[in-house]
Amino acid sequence: MKTAGKFPLLHPYKSGSRIRVTVVALFLLFTFTFLFSFIATRDTTAAAPSPLPDPISDALLYYASANATPTMSPAEIHSVYSVLRRCSAPCNLLVFGLTQESLLWNSLNHRGRTVFVDEYAFGVTRFEKRHPWVEAYDVRFSTKVRDLRSLIEDFKREVDGECRPLQNLLYSDCQLAVNDLPNYMYDVGWDVIVIDGPSGYSPDTPGRMASIFSAGVMARTRGGEGGGGGTHVFVHEMTREVESVCTELFLCRENLVETVDMLGHFVVRKMGSGGGRKHTYGFCYTTPSSSSQFI
Template sequence: MEVADLPPTNLNLFCFTKNHSSSYVFIMHPKFPLPSCLSIDHNTTQRLPLDEKEAEDDERSTKCDTPLTCNKIPSSLAKALIHYTTSTITPQQTLKEISVTSKVLDKKSPCNFLVFGLGHDSLMWSSLNHGGRTIFLEEDESWIEQIQHRFPMLESYHVTYDSKVNQADNLMDVGKGPECTAVGDPRYSMCQLALKGLPSEVYDIKWDLIMVDAPTGYHDEAPGRMSAIYTAGMMARNKEEGETDVFVHDVNRVVEDNFSKAFLCEGYMKKQQGRLRHFNIPSHRDGSHRSFCPE
C-alpha cells in the first residue's frame, strides 16, 4: 500500500526533513509506535509498514546515524513574543531606529548591555540579548515596581539624577575642564558630570553596548541626560581593551544633540537613524594614547 492509499483516519502525523543525501519521513500510525526515522532513497518509492513486526524490521534497518532533536524556545523569548504580539502600546523607538541597535546586538550577543531607561521596549532588548546580561537603570521607583511585577526576569535598578535640563549649558562648560577629559572610573572622577552613585556592578562590568534613553529630559525642570551621556562615554573609554557601542536616543533635542557630539564625539559616530545616534568608542587604556575626541 502506498502513502497515498492510506485512509485519512489512519494517518495522524506526516513530516519531512532533508540532509545532503537523503530525506526522512516520520509517520504516527495507530497500529505501531513511531520509528526513529525511515530513510527514503530519492530513486525509489518507500512503502509504509503494514504491521508492528514490519515496522520494527524497518526501524532496525533504517536507523538514523544522528537522532533528530527538538530545540524548545526559551520561556523568556516565548513571553516576549506573546507580549509584543498582544500589546497595543507602541515603543518609543521606531522600527528603523531599533534596527540600528539590533544589528549590533546580532553580532555581539550574548554580551553585556547597559540601558539607561526602563520602558515598553525593555523586554525586547533583554530578549535580543538572550544569554547575555542586560541591566536597566530607571529614575522612577514606582515604574520599576510595575515592570518587575509584569516581567520579573528583567534586571533593573533605581538611580537618581542630580542635574536638570536647565543646567545643561553650565555643565557643558564644566565638561571641557581637565578633570572631565581625564579617563578613569566614573565613580572616582572629580568631574561634576560623572554619575557616582550607580550600583557597583554597573562600574565593574565591561559593557559591550550602552544605550542612553533616560532620564526624562523633556522639560527644563526634568532630570537631563547630560550625566548619563558623559558617563556612558567614560565607561567606554575606561574599558581595558576593545570597543563599546553607545546609542543615544532623542538626539532631536538640544541636550542629547550637543552632549552626544561633545562627549561621545562626532569622530566616533557611526550612524544616525531618525532620533537615534550610534557611536563606536575604542578603549583609551590600551596604550594608544588617544585624545578625548579623535582629531
C-alpha cells in the first residue's frame, strides 16, 4: 500500500498576457459575487468588517500576480462554478489534478471541504507553506496511457469481482482503483468530483483511467454525509481517447448532462443493490457507443 503524502502543487504552464487577463477578469467576477454575499450577510452591528476568508484572499493575490495559462476555458470554469454555487453547504469537492484553477476551486468552495489528488510529490513543503489551507495528497498512479487496451480487458474480466461498481476502493485489487488515499476519503459522500489529472499527454504518462474509474465507483457507492441527488463528475479534455473510452465505460452516456468545450459533465447516482435493468459491464444501462477498438 502506497502512502499518501500531503502536497499542494501547481503544474507549470506557458505564460500568455491575454489569457492572464482573462483569468484575472473571470476570477474578479467570482470574487465580486463573494464580496456581495459577504457584505449582505455580515453582522451590521460589528465595529469593523471582517477580512475575507483566507482561501479567497489567497486566490485573489495569486491570480492578481501570476503569469500563468489556465487549463480550462472560461465556459468550462463557469460550468463547474454553477454546480458549486447550487451545492448545499457544506459541499464536498474532490479534484484530481492540481492545475492553475486549484486555488479557484478551493476559494469557490471555501465553506465546504475541498481535497486535491495529484501525481507529483515534489514541492510539497514549499507550496504547503504558501497555501496552508489547501488539502492535497499525492498518489503514485501505476497506469500508463499506452496500457489502455490491457487495462480495459482486465476490467472486463474483473467487472464482477475486483473491478465491480459497488465496493470499498480502499480494499480493491483492481488495477484501476485509486486505493492509497487517507482512509476517511472513502467514507465521504462527494458532491462534486473534477477530473483534470493525472497527466495524459503522452503514452508514458499515467492517464486518467484510474481517476475516472474511481470517481464512478465513489459516486455509485456514495456514503457518508452525501445526499441522494447524485454526484456531479466533471471530466476535462474529453476529446482524448482515454477520457472518451473511460467515461463511456465508467460514467456512462445516460449520465451525461452536457459537454462544454472539452469538459464533460455527468451526474452519477448511487447504485442500488437490488435487481432492475441489466448494466453493461456492470456500470452502464446503455451500451458504450465509443468508436474505440477497446470497447
